[in-house]
Amino acid sequence: MASIEDYKPGLAGVPAALSQVSHVDGLQGILEYRGIAIESLAQQSTFLETCFLLIWGYLPSLEELQDFEYEIRYHRRLKYRIRDMMKCFPESGHPMDALQSCAAALGLFYSRRALDDPEYIRAAVVRLLAKIPTMVAAFQMMRKGNDPIQPRDDLDYAANFLYMMNEREPDPRAAKIFDTCLILHAEHTMNASTFSARVTASTLTDPYGVVASAVGTLAGPLHGGANEEVIEMLDAIGSIDRVESYIDACIENKQKIMGFGHRVYKVKDPRAVILQGLAEQLFADYGDDRYYQIALAVEKAVEERLGGKGIYPNVDFYSGLVYRRLGIPSDLFTPVFAIARVGGWLAHWKEQLAENRIFRPTQIYTGEHACPYHSIQERKLTVGATSFAATNGKKL
Ligand code: ACO
Secondary structure, X not given: OOOHHHOOHHHOOOOOOOOXXXXXXXXOOEEEEOOEEHHHHHHHXXXXXXHHHHHHOOOOOHHHHHHHHHHHHHOOOOOHHHHHHHHOOOOOXXXXXXXXXXXXXXXXXXXXXXXXXXXXXXXXXXXXXXXXXXXXXXXXXXXXXXXXXOXXXXXXXXXXXXXXXXXXXXXXXXXXXXXXXXHHHOOOOOOHHHHHHHHHHOOOXXXXXXXXXXXXXXXXXXXXXXXXXXXXXXXXXXXXXXXXXXXXXHHHOOOOOOOEOXXXXXXXXXXXXXXXXXXXXXXXXXXXXXXXXXXXXXHHHHHHHHHHHOOOEOHHHHHHHHHHHOOOOHHHHXXXXXXXXXXXXXXXXXXXXXXXXXXXXXXXXXXXXXXXXXXOOOOOOOOOOOOHHHHOOOOO
16 A cells, blocks of 8 residues: 555656656756657757657658648638537637637547557557647637638648638748747646546547547646736836746745746756747847737846746747737637647557557545544534535526
8 A cells, every 4th residue: 555655746757667758967958759859859950850750750752741731731721510519609708718629529420449450550640649739729719700721721720720710921030930839839748638548548439539639638727728827927017127026926925926936957947948038039029029028038047046047938838928929818828739739648548559558547545544434413514614505596
C-alpha cells in the first residue's frame, strides 16, 4: 500500500511514461522535438512538417510532406451538421468550451474505431489537424452573427486559418510568424493536457475523445489560459511607469504573475525567447509597440524580484502579444494553442497505443473509517456547511 511519503502533489517529478516525442532541459533552457532543437524547427520547418515529425518520428520526404499537406487541405471543411450544432452554442460561451464540444462531436460522425489500423490512425490525425482550426474560426464568425468562412484550398495551413478568422487573406509575413507560433506550441513533454490525453488514450477510446479531454485540460488558467490573462495584466498596468508598483503589489498579495514561472524551466523558456523575437519583428513591421514596451518592463521587474527563485517568462508571456497583433481576440489565444498542441497530443496518443497499459494510479485515503449511518431525522447541519434549504429558490 502507498504511504504518505510516496505522495507527490501534482505528481511533480513522477515519470508517467517512457516517451521519445520531446525533451526538455529546464536548467539549460533546451527543448527538442524528436531530438531536433526547437530553434532549428522554428527557423526552418513548417507547422505541418513539425506535426509529421512529432507523430511519425522522422522528417518526411518531399513526397510524404506534399501528400500529408494535400490530405489536410482536403479535409478542412466541417460537416453541415457540426456547423448546425455550433449555431446552437451561446455566443457568450468560451471558445474553448465550443472547441471541446466540437472535437468530441467528431467521434459521433467518424465512429469507426480501429486503433490497430495504421490507415485509421492516419485518417484521424489528418481529420483532427485539418478540422480543429476550421472549428475555432467558425465559432468566432458565428458568435459575431456571421456565417463561417469556408476554408480556401489555395492557402497554406497558417494563412488559411487567419483568412477564416478575418475574412481577409493575410500578409505572408504575418502568416509565417503565425506558423512559427504553432511550431513553438506543438509539443511540450508530459504537461497537464498531454497527461490528460494519454490517460484518456490508455482506455482505448477514440482519438476525438482523447483530443476533447486534452482541450478541456488546456482550458484552465494555470495551463493554456495564461496568455489571455497576460494581456489582461498588461491592459491593467496600462503604462511603463506603473509596472513596478503593479508587480510589487502582486508579490505582496502572493498573487501569481501570469506568463511567468514554469514547473520545469528555471531559466527563460526557450519558446519565450523565440516568441520575443517574433513580437519584435511584428511590432517593427506593423508598428504600435506600446504593449511590447510594457511587457519588456514587466519582464525586467519580475526578473529583478523573482529571478532568484527561477521565475522567468514562460511561453505564454509573449504569445498573447503576438496573437493580438495578428488580430486574434484574446479569448481565442487558448484555442490557437490547442490548434498547435493537437500535433503533440496525437503524437502521444500514437505512442501510448504502441505500449498501452491503462493508467490507474493510487491514492492515500485520508478520510474516516467505520462511520455510523445516521437516519435523516438524526442528522444535524455540519458546522460550516451550507444548508441547501438556505439557498432554496436562489440561483447559485
Ligand atoms: N508569479 C509569482 N510567483 C510565482 C509564480 C508567478 N507566476 N510562479 C511561481 N511562483 C512562486 C510561487 O508563489 C511559489 O513561491 P513560494 O515557494 O514562496 O511559495 C514558488 O514560486 C513555486 O510555485 P509553484 O506554484 O509551486 O510552482 P509550480 O511548479 O507548481 O507551478 C506554474 C508552475 C503553475 C506554471 C506557476 O508558475 C504559475 O502559476 N504561473 C502563472 C501561470 C502561468 O503563466 N501559466 C502558464 C504556464 S506555461 C504553460 O502551461 C503552457
